[in-house]
Amino acid sequence: MKYIWCIKFFVFIFAHVDASNSDSCQSYGISSANLREVIIGKCTFFQENINHDVFCEEGFRNCTQIWESFKNSFVHQPTCNVSLDKMTEYISLTNHSIPPNKNMFWENVYPFVSRFTNQGQRYVSVSDTLTGYIGDAVQWCSDDNSTTGMTSSGQTCPGFETTPDCYQSAQRAFWIAVSKHFAQSASGEVFILLNSSVTPIFSLDTYFAVYELPHIANNLVTKATVLLITENPEESGSKCEDSSLTKLSQKLKEKQIQYFCIENRRDVVMTFCLDNPEAKVCDMLLDTTSGAEIVNMSNVNMFIAWVGLVIFKLLSKTD
Ligand SMILES: *[C@@H]1O[C@H](CO)[C@@H](O)[C@H](O)[C@H]1NC(C)=O
Ligand SMILES: *[C@@H]1O[C@H](CO)[C@@H](O)[C@H](O)[C@H]1NC(C)=O
Numbered sequence: 001m002k003y004i005w006c007i008k009f010f011v012f013i014f015a016h017v018d019a020s021n022s023d024s025c026q027s028y029g030i031s032s033a034n035l036r037e038v039i040i041g042k043c044t045f046f047q048e049n050i051n052h053d054v055f056c057e058e059g060f061r062n063c064t065q066i067w068e069s070f071k072n073s074f075v076h077q078p079t080c081n082v083s084l085d086k087m088t089e090y091i092s093l094t095n096h097s098i099p100p101n102k103n104m105f106w107e108n109v110y111p112f113v114s115r116f117t118n119q120g121q122r123y124v125s126v127s128d129t130l131t132g133y134i135g136d137a138v139q140w141c142s143d144d145n146s147t148t149g150m151t152s153s154g155q156t157c158p159g160f161e162t163t164p165d166c167y168q169s170a171q172r173a174f175w176i177a178v179s180k181h182f183a184q185s186a187s188g189e190v191f192i193l194l195n196s197s198v199t200p201i202f203s204l205d206t207y208f209a210v211y212e213l214p215h216i217a218n219n220l221v222t223k224a225t226v227l228l229i230t231e232n233p234e235e236s237g238s239k240c241e242d243s244s245l246t247k248l249s250q251k252l253k254e255k256q257i258q259y260f261c262i263e264n265r266r267d268v269v270m271t272f273c274l275d276n277p278e279a280k281v282c283d284m285l286l287d288t289t290s291g292a293e294i295v296n297m298s299n300v301n302m303f304i305a306w307v308g309l310v311i312f313k314l315l316s317k318t319d
């Protein structure tokens, strides 16, 4: 096991040297190069490869038109005061149906949530819709001075959270509009993946609390289940009893939506433990009689993953 730590240490050192050398490596906060090609490419790839079936049924979208509309939502606006008003066309051009019982809301579990939703095959997060996918992991910003109306590639962009210096960037406006639309599209049972390592577990100033929860339609959504991941579970009880989650349950009950909370549901833990086999929560997978919900083992991949984990755990115990 020791040489693994050596490798981790050197990767850590090199990663940090790399990050300071931002001249050659694009990094977080720097506007993406070739934005037009990236947007058209993501739009095409999503329809052809990620969620082909829904567009076969509802019609393929014109990605050139979607790019024009995306760009027109942001150009020639103040970098830190971008309006949501111009996003309506982009939203309607990229809108597609989401099957009932699939919407996955989340906070504080990125990038894990994307592994868990599996590109919309298991659940659908906002970034598993065409509307969100196009902007996911892309950086851009508005500029009311430049001739293009957008910041050119390589320049610094404010992120998607409000800061004292920047009230509403292009990316923030995008995620607000897209999140509202995503919430409005939900039906049946919805899921909310939360992380109990963060305090409070449910916070009133998050995208979920501010832009999604109020837009979940209570005539379409009947049930909401919090899937809580607790990496270091304690004997003393489930984090589902947390007072911030009580507030969430009240807000849902006011909307006549049934509320449930499941800590460390077995399929969540299995997926998490594929990449984090040493986490304490993974011990529960050794216990096949554990109280957590049993997942249907006819899913061959899950079964193989489970066998792998058991072997890993047994080997590391004898280490
Ligand atoms: C797609 O949209 C662009 C821009 O609006 C337009 O020029 C082009 O003709 C459209 N393509 C098709 C196949 O409709
Ligand atoms: C943002 O723009 C709106 C008009 O679009 C204006 O009313 C508002 O005062 C601006 N806010 C800031 C913080 O500049």
Ligand SMILES: *[C@@H]1O[C@H](CO)[C@@H](O)[C@H](O)[C@H]1NC(C)=O
Pocket (backbone or CB within 6 Å): 091, 092, 095, 096, 097
């Ligand atoms: C999105 O499409 C659905 C049908 O799939 C429709 O009911 C809804 O009104 C559309 N929403 C927008 C904003 O275009």
Ligand SMILES: *[C@@H]1O[C@H](CO)[C@@H](O)[C@H](O)[C@H]1NC(C)=O
Pocket (backbone or CB within 6 Å): 108, 109, 110, 111, 112, 195, 196, 197, 198, 229, 272
């Ligand atoms: C939960 O939050 C902690 C603290 O921010 C973070 O280290 C951890 O990676 C998160 N867990 C998941 C599954 O994202």
Ligand SMILES: *[C@@H]1O[C@H](CO)[C@@H](O)[C@H](O)[C@H]1NC(C)=O
Pocket (backbone or CB within 6 Å): 079, 144, 145
């Ligand atoms: C835009 O141009 C005006 C006048 O030319 C200048 O005062 C302002 O600082 C510029 N804003 C940005 C964001 O560069």
Ligand SMILES: *[C@@H]1O[C@H](CO)[C@@H](O)[C@H](O)[C@H]1NC(C)=O
Pocket (backbone or CB within 6 Å): 296, 297, 298, 299
């Ligand atoms: C397990 O899944 C298979 C196919 O996905 C299904 O036929 C079977 O009924 C499921 N079993 C249980 C116990 O849910």
